[in-house]
Amino acid sequence: MDMSTETAEISTLRQPLVDQTNSERKPPRDNGSLESVLTDSSLPSRRRLYLGACIEMKLLFRLALPAIFVYLLNSGMNISTRIFAGHLGSQELAAASIGNSCFNLVYGLMLGMGSAVETLCGQAYGAHRYEMLGIYLQRATIVLALVGLPMTVLYTFSYPILILLGEPETVSHMASLYIGGLIPQIFAFAINFTAQKFLQAQSVVTPSAYISGAALLLQILLTWTIINVMGLGLMGIAYVLTISWGFIVMSQTLYIITSPTFRHTWTGLSWRSLHGLWSFFKLSAGSAVMICLEMWYSQILVLLTGLLDDHALSLDSLSICMSISAISFMVSVGFNAAVSVRTSNELGAEHPKSAMFSSWMATFVSFVISLVEALALMASRDYVGYIFISDSKVAEAVSELCPFLAITILLNGIQPVLSGVAVGCGWQTFVAYVNIGCYYVVGIPVGCVLGFVFNMQAKGIWTGMIGGTLMQTLILLYVTYRTDWDTEVKKARTRLDIWEDKKDPLLN
Template structure:
């Protein structure tokens, strides 16, 4: 009877709990402390995401000064690399949100290094077939009906980016390793140093080495490896990682299946969502006046990707907080973390949405001098603001999913939301009702609404005490006695 009453309390609890629900004398102080912890995590993580995003952006900007063909090839190669490589690796590394986060909360500190090395081994193996795909970018794009000249330029750019995929895989593992133990400022510093060096490296390789666009691709590879090297030095020599980094061990080769059980659904979660947005741009090329539609959809996608860095930082923060608290056996603290991040996501979404509406008539001119493009972007901004609001909610809820280890559920939700609802709705609105690009993005908005409703329903039905016990069992299943590490 007591268990049933406890479950009802969890199911019907409000967004922000009353002081009576929190096991502390001062509920407001507990909420403010949780808010402080998440902001301390999210702020640097937002900067890390933006700075890493800037590497690709800076390279394409340098290539833009070489001519239209070079720019088109670099842009297509960057998009191809994101779809076929970067999103997959980022998704697989997200399994560490659960494994490292819960191990850290359970004070099984030595397991964080084991999990990271295991993830590195798996991701480096996955990078090999991805490198083969990148090496054949030209024939793949040509087979997909892309312009032969642009496909050739994109293939050349992608081949010089092949070293970056291995560096990116290592980098994602390092980021998750540090993030889950609340070490975020060093990542922000290393990303800032890398971005500053990237500007100089791009200038040298693009304009002074004779490599042209290939130099920009090579600069990406060099910069990713610089970031990996800086974080490796920190992990090796910093006292904050002395307990969590026991060094390389053969024990990392054990229990690989446990990692894959989370890594594969995590990758599916990320890829299904990323691919749907890229598909909108491809579908825009089939609309009447494809140049206008593709330009506007690309501007919207770029805007959405930039703004998305804010809720993504919140998502990483809440995944860390939830996994840490569940691993420590504190279910109510995990629930409070979810409530606080939802409050922040709603506030951020409203604020950013209002800003987007206020600048809707001038935002298009930041990308194009064409009046037609700017007016079209202005018409798109209300839909974009609404989708940004819903995307922020799904992003933090997805972070909770990762913190709890529900990646398989998240993968099924994303599959249904984007490919059973979103894309069919987009095609219907754009090509049957002839709404054009607004119809395509409205389809994405429908997918986000369905995704948020499903994720929120799962949160309401969650028994957090049960999840804390599952986290304890998971940590015990994957833990290795410390004496075996010597």
């Protein structure tokens, strides 16, 4: 087959996907272009694999690249606050760092609970039950807002909590004031993450990237003005960060309400969103536990390192490695978002082969990218530390930790993608149990034994935690390999059918 024939064949298969972007028409039913390729027995298996890969790669990167951009920009907002606070003074920097770290609790909680709407909206969209997406969006926002209420109490009393944790009194006072200025963000997160998943389920990701980019620019300009012109200091930084998140929420909300693209998925406020809140909360709780356990795992590594004998050198080198790992992790998180959308959409559309193919394709692509990153890191291991610091001892310590960092990057190229598959299928509660066992029953205890008992220091702690991540990755690989995708399609159909009977969705 010549190139022109091949291009025409793929273009014909993709035509419905192009039509779907037309906002003036009702979203057409998917004709299963990827599914039709994978099930076409008239094509040789290698040909089916090639054509399927061409279709899936375009869909995957169209979702993953904007998602990566969004997560990088959102992280940049927190980084910029620390930069501005650092120019105010060391105590202000410490207060902002503590405040942002404490606020990661509610960030992870809301992000995790928001992934529940990702499962349901993705499967509903794949099944062309478009009116359900708006109901799920409202239901998720209500649940997350209710969960945010006790969080406001927790952060209102952050000062005595920080004192009990042993933080200096002056820094605790400044950090508590800073956290108080961030409290409205709790409810901004509740709206933002559910709206973001609502958009992702429909493969609409680029507008969120534009909104996040505009919010970052707004934050930088306002923070500079408030500090240098108005002289509001640390509290001004907190207020601007809250305003920036408010800008993101308002922009996304207006986009969803006013854009004709969503006139079939957003039909206005409905009393039906108040039904089945407890069932929705249970799935959301499983999602929150899954995400929070993963986010806290690396934080515990830093805390344990602070207890070592030469903790200053260990913390400096480890913080540099964690910064590199965090940047690499953003790529995997982008593929996590993309594969959860692709898997849930295909399951909802009753395309088991496409769901399986999407899962493994995303895992393979993310692994290849992480392999390139790990090899580049090892090639520059003697120099990478100097990007962050001029101290030769710290740079040498970073070089010694680079093999551990390279292994972590490789695992992070697989594990988050498999977690995305779990979100697409609705396995959040199962993965939460796996995380508890692998991270907190195996990884951390083994790391403590190696680090403190066998005196391997930071290398020992990191080795144990790598072991926990490796165990979790192998379990998820095995579960994904053994998955009966036809059964997953039936489960997705059951969830949606039960909703149409006006009962609580079967979420487990």
